[in-house]
Amino acid sequence: MLQAKELKQGFHYFVMGWHLITQKGLRRFVIMPILLNILLLSGLFWLFMSNIGGLIDSLISYVPDWLAWLSGILLVLSIFMLLTLFYFAFTTLSGFIAAPFNGLLAEKVEQMLTGENLIEMSTMDFIKDIPRMLGREWQKLWYSLPKLIALFLLSFIPVLGQSIVPVLTFLFTAWMMAIQYCDYPFDNHKIPFHIMRNELGETRTLSLTFGSLITFCTFVPIINLVIIPVAVCGATAMWVEKYRDNALFEFKPHHKSTQNSRAKIVNNQREALKNQSDRFIN
Numbered sequence: 001m002l003q004a005k006e007l008k009q010g011f012h013y014f015v016m017g018w019h020l021i022t023q024k025g026l027r028r029f030v031i032m033p034i035l036l037n038i039l040l041l042s043g044l045f046w047l048f049m050s051n052i053g054g055l056i057d058s059l060i061s062y063v064p065d066w067l068a069w070l071s072g073i074l075l076v077l078s079i080f081m082l083l084t085l086f087y088f089a090f091t092t093l094s095g096f097i098a099a100p101f102n103g104l105l106a107e108k109v110e111q112m113l114t115g116e117n118l119i120e121m122s123t124m125d126f127i128k129d130i131p132r133m134l135g136r137e138w139q140k141l142w143y144s145l146p147k148l149i150a151l152f153l154l155s156f157i158p159v160l161g162q163s164i165v166p167v168l169t170f171l172f173t174a175w176m177m178a179i180q181y182c183d184y185p186f187d188n189h190k191i192p193f194h195i196m197r198n199e200l201g202e203t204r205t206l207s208l209t210f211g212s213l214i215t216f217c218t219f220v221p222i223i224n225l226v227i228i229p230v231a232v233c234g235a236t237a238m239w240v241e242k243y244r245d246n247a248l249f250e251f252k253p254h255h256k257s258t259q260n261s262r263a264k265i266v267n268n269q270r271e272a273l274k275n276q277s278d279r280f281i282n
Contacts, residue, residue: 003205006149009242010209017234020109021226028135029105030229034096037228044093063122099133099184100233109236110244139193144176174211181214181235182207182243191247199243210234 021030110116151169155161178200186196200207214234217227 004114006203006206007209010206010213011236013210013234014213016237017230017232020112020233020237021229023112024244025106026108026233027114029101029108032101032104033098033229033232034226036101038225040093040097041224069070080175092204096119096134098228099137100130102181102228103133103184103188105229105232106236109233110185110188110240113237113240133187136187140176140179140183143179143193143197147172170215171208174208174215177214177231178235181231182239184232185236185239186243186247189248195247195251199247203242210238224270
């Protein structure tokens with residue numbers, strides 16, 4: 001069931017993401033994800049446009065003759081489903097390619113919002129940590145792939161495949177977007193993947209709202225070129241305010257942030273986010 005408060009928070013963190021990418025000290029960490037985004041999006045767009053005609057014809061061919069009067073509506077829904085699948089392919093590939101850079105960006109955003117100096121890594125330590133980051137991307141892929149295949153197979157069922165399945169595909173994509181980008185700050189603190197997923201599930205309306213906004217932006221020219229760093233920044237702000245205190249207290253009890261009282265930590269984090277929001281509004 002939709003939660004009005006979480007719905008509002010989803011918009012808030014989305015706006016925070018746009019604000020944070022303009023902040024001095026973060027811009028240099030934003031450039032590389034944007035460049036990778038441009039190259040990958042250009043290649044996938046060319047591939048998609050080269051094959052969309054055949055894919056749509058194939059989907060429509062499964063519609064029986066007695067439902068031909070619905071062909072126009074089903075055509076629109078089929079295109080919508082293909083666009084959603086295109087977006088899923090894009091985010092999956094970009095996750096693998098840009099994971100190290102996104103993790104670094106999430107770390108710098110968290111440091112800015114909390115004022116805490118996170119663990120410093122040398123260039124060699126960062127390189128050694130890349131396999132672990134890519135392993136985390138594989139976890140996301142194996143979590144999502146069976147569900148994506150099931151949705152793809154369901155799309156061949158007449159009527160159901162061109163009506164309900166596109167909606168389910170979009171909701172699943174929005175959920176995966178929340179997982180994809182919120183996972184970077186969680187992973188920076190070595191929080192297990194299943195714990196991260198459960199935490200997001202506790203605030204499902206917030207996760208789906210944030211993920212839906214990111215998904216929509218992918219289809220908007222120009223904006224889709226910068227949406228990845230925006231999503232990372234917004235998701236990190238969400239981590240700091242919604243999940244960080246409990247996660248570090250429960251799974252990293254000796255973390256330095258738990259040496260003070262939990263109430264003091266929460267107040268500091270909320271004050272930092274409030275200041276960021278006030279500067280954006282003014």
